[in-house]
Amino acid sequence: MDHLPTTEAAVTVLRAIAAEHAREIEVTHDIGADQTSRRTAAGVGVTTDADGTLPHEAYAEFGGVPRVSVRLFPEDDALITVEGVECHDIPRDEVPAFLRSVFGGLAYVTARRFPPGYRLVVPLPGDRAHKEPVPMFLLSPWLSGRVR
Known part of the structure; x- marks a missing residue:
């Protein structure tokens, strides 16, 4: 498991993963309390948090x-979004x-007959998996192709 102590370290790893899988990546950065999405109450022109740190958020699109x-x-x-499904x-x-x-093809979608529903399953190391419900209207061709 990679240890990513900073947002910049995480972005570096995202770029490496994009290269591993021959994908383009576009990254934007939001730096400062008045710019990051979870600090809307920071006020105009307030760039640091109360403890004096400068928050850094990044958005990457593959x-x-x-x-x-x-x-x-x-x-x-x-927050990772796969084909419109927010994790x-x-x-x-x-x-x-x-x-x-x-990207390695391990993620899949489970289908339930009653009540009808779908769930995106992303296997993780250590016999763990992240599971997220998939609304029917978000069932894209990629997701449909992975239904088990």
Whole structure:
């Protein structure tokens, strides 16, 4: 497991994963309490948190199929979106394993007959998996092709 102590370290790993899987990556950075998404109450022109730190958030969008984006938050977690399915609260250190699982073809979708429903399953090291419900209207061709 990679240890990603900073947002910049995490972005470096995201770029390496994009290169491993021959994908384009576009990254934008939001630096300062008045710029990051979770600090909307910071006020205009307030760049540091109360403890004097400068929060750094990054958003990365990968090219190709499946459509994947990653928002890295200053609080050491991430929001990963796969084909429109939002996977919240992914620890920053688990982001590389999550992406390698998706890009490596290990992620799949389970289907339930009653009540009808779908769930994206992303295997992680240590016999763990991240599971996220998939609304029927988000069932893209990529997700449909991975239904088990």
